[in-house]
Amino acid sequence: MNTPRHVFYISDRTGLTAENIGEALLNQFGNLQFKRSTYPFIDTPEKALAVVEKVNRSAQEHGVRPIAFVSVVNHEIRHIIKEANAFVINFFDTFLGQLEKELNAQATLSLQGHHSIGNTQRYDARMEAVNFSLNHDDGVSDKNLKEADVILMGVSRSGKTPTCLYLALQYGIRAANYPLIPDDLESTDLPRMVKPYKDKLFGLTIQPERLQAIRQERRPNSTYAKIDTCRSEVSDAQAMFKRFNIPFTNTTDKSVEELAVHILQACKLKRRF
Amino acid sequence: MNTPRHVFYISDRTGLTAENIGEALLNQFGNLQFKRSTYPFIDTPEKALAVVEKVNRSAQEHGVRPIAFVSVVNHEIRHIIKEANAFVINFFDTFLGQLEKELNAQATLSLQGHHSIGNTQRYDARMEAVNFSLNHDDGVSDKNLKEADVILMGVSRSGKTPTCLYLALQYGIRAANYPLIPDDLESTDLPRMVKPYKDKLFGLTIQPERLQAIRQERRPNSTYAKIDTCRSEVSDAQAMFKRFNIPFTNTTDKSVEELAVHILQACKLKRRF
Numbered sequence: 001m002n003t004p005r006h007v008f009y010i011s012d013r014t015g016l017t018a019e020n021i022g023e024a025l026l027n028q029f030g031n032l033q034f035k036r037s038t039y040p041f042i043d044t045p046e047k048a049l050a051v052v053e054k055v056n057r058s059a060q061e062h063g064v065r066p067i068a069f070v071s072v073v074n075h076e077i078r079h080i081i082k083e084a085n086a087f088v089i090n091f092f093d094t095f096l097g098q099l100e101k102e103l104n105a106q107a108t109l110s111l112q113g114h115h116s117i118g119n120t121q122r123y124d125a126r127m128e129a130v131n132f133s134l135n136h137d138d139g140v141s142d143k144n145l146k147e148a149d150v151i152l153m154g155v156s157r158s159g160k161t162p163t164c165l166y167l168a169l170q171y172g173i174r175a176a177n178y179p180l181i182p183d184d185l186e187s188t189d190l191p192r193m194v195k196p197y198k199d200k201l202f203g204l205t206i207q208p209e210r211l212q213a214i215r216q217e218r219r220p221n222s223t224y225a226k227i228d229t230c231r232s233e234v235s236d237a238q239a240m241f242k243r244f245n246i247p248f249t250n251t252t253d254k255s256v257e258e259l260a261v262h263i264l265q266a267c268k269l270k271r272r273f
Numbered sequence: 274m275n276t277p278r279h280v281f282y283i284s285d286r287t288g289l290t291a292e293n294i295g296e297a298l299l300n301q302f303g304n305l306q307f308k309r310s311t312y313p314f315i316d317t318p319e320k321a322l323a324v325v326e327k328v329n330r331s332a333q334e335h336g337v338r339p340i341a342f343v344s345v346v347n348h349e350i351r352h353i354i355k356e357a358n359a360f361v362i363n364f365f366d367t368f369l370g371q372l373e374k375e376l377n378a379q380a381t382l383s384l385q386g387h388h389s390i391g392n393t394q395r396y397d398a399r400m401e402a403v404n405f406s407l408n409h410d411d412g413v414s415d416k417n418l419k420e421a422d423v424i425l426m427g428v429s430r431s432g433k434t435p436t437c438l439y440l441a442l443q444y445g446i447r448a449a450n451y452p453l454i455p456d457d458l459e460s461t462d463l464p465r466m467v468k469p470y471k472d473k474l475f476g477l478t479i480q481p482e483r484l485q486a487i488r489q490e491r492r493p494n495s496t497y498a499k500i501d502t503c504r505s506e507v508s509d510a511q512a513m514f515k516r517f518n519i520p521f522t523n524t525t526d527k528s529v530e531e532l533a534v535h536i537l538q539a540c541k542l543k544r545r546f
Binding site for chain 2: 013023041103130162256
């Protein structure tokens with residue numbers, strides 16, 4: 001059967017958790033096709049009934065019931081959605097009762113999700129980390145660099161900026177980055193700006209062929225994008241990491257999520273919120 | 274009992290999904306204290322045994338078994354972790370069999386998680402969105418503004434930049450932003466730079482008291498941070514949104530995650546990957 005199965009993500013908050021669980025599970029059925037619809041902020045019986053109608057209509061149209069990943073705290077709304085003509089996976093229903101027993105405590109059923117703003121002070125710290133990372137992107141400023149939790153170092157287009165921003169947004173980590181330019185790579189010393197913070201340095205390296213592809217997109221047919229340039233810059237950068245005992249990782253096959261977790265682990269950093 | 278219960282997040286990949294589910298559930302026990310440890314990349318039996326030992330030691334030390342949220346694909350490793358002296362919540366174990374039956378398909382048990390780099394082309398599109406958002410932060414450039422999926426507009430410090438970056442990183446959305454400066458707010462027209470893209474505009478507003486607190490942090494005792502300045506800027510911005518029928522939302526009590534989902538919904542945007 002080639003019609004993609006319809007997947008509904010239904011939540012009374014952002015839907016991020018429902019999507020997260022759902023995608024992790026669907027990923028294990030790599031051969032199948034899915035069509036996805038997300039319904040966030042379903043926080044009234046009226047909205048719930050409207051979604052149920054959409055689910056039922058889809059079941060009728062496709063001749064097969066949809067899958068629904070549901071992350072709803074409110075009992076009444078959960079109950080309404082359960083009646084939909086769908087295969088419903090509701091992790092609150094499944095796990096909350098077990099946890100109540102294990103913890104010997106009653107769930108408060110708070111609508112305040114962990115993607116909510118929660119504690120304003122902690123949230124502000126996270127936003128401050130984003131500002132910090134932006135202000136210390138691409139080695140633009142060494143002001144307050146001593147306040148950095150980590151300084152990522154690597155050649156141009158090795159993946160520093162998105163990784164820094166992810167570390168800031170997801171973990172509240174103050175992540176600066178410093179681009180290794182040819183002048184730095186020719187020197188046998190660490191770049192002047194980051195030298196005082198050797199213990200905070202973490203290196204990113206990349207397969208030269210992948211680097212070339214990325215640079216070619218940016219500046220087609222430039223010396224910058226030549227495979228020889230990429231090879232020698234990458235090899236010089238790695239030599240520097242090894243010479244100064246800077247931990248480093250290869251970004252070629254890693255997503256920003258994976259890179260961030262690797263860096264947290266290697267630098268023994270803890271999330272700030 | 275006041276000792277915080279020890280929570281382990283164990284994964285053969287990033288651990289993000291395990292943390293996500295765990296935090297969503299623990300959040301429902303707002304009165305209890307938890308101590309958290311994350312063990313990502315547990316992808317060999319040796320690493321699994323080492324984690325089990327850590328779990329068992331914690332159980333012994335605290336006199337109560339820890340909670341373990343486990344997101345492990347590999348059968349052998351899952352089996353090892355199951356033997357730990359912990360209350361184990363493993364959503365793969367719980368839901369994968371049910372889904373196999375419903376989909377009439379066998380799970381491939383791929384280690385390629387949905388936080389992996391996956392399809393390189395799709396991943397590059399997401400990183401391109403990050404670059405786009407960085408290049409169009411704070412109204413710095415109107416070059417290629419027509420390629421934006423959305424343009425956030427609001428007074429200084431209303432939350433535009435982190436929201437744009439989150440939209441780019443999480444959803445691959447090309448989100449530009451334009452800061453409304455006093456000159457813009459005095460005019461009865463839309464700012465020249467964004468006027469051609471009226472349909473892409475989305476406004477952010479904020480409670481003046483909260484804005485004042487944020488600005489005061491940045492530039493203490495400046496005119497910029499005065500409550501009167503904040504009040505009049507916010508009121509002018511809202512008047513502009515209403516005059517030009519620009520959809521807008523109040524950022525005061527919303528996290529970047531919630532803002533992003535609101536904007537996707539209001540602007541009917543779809544994730545790009």
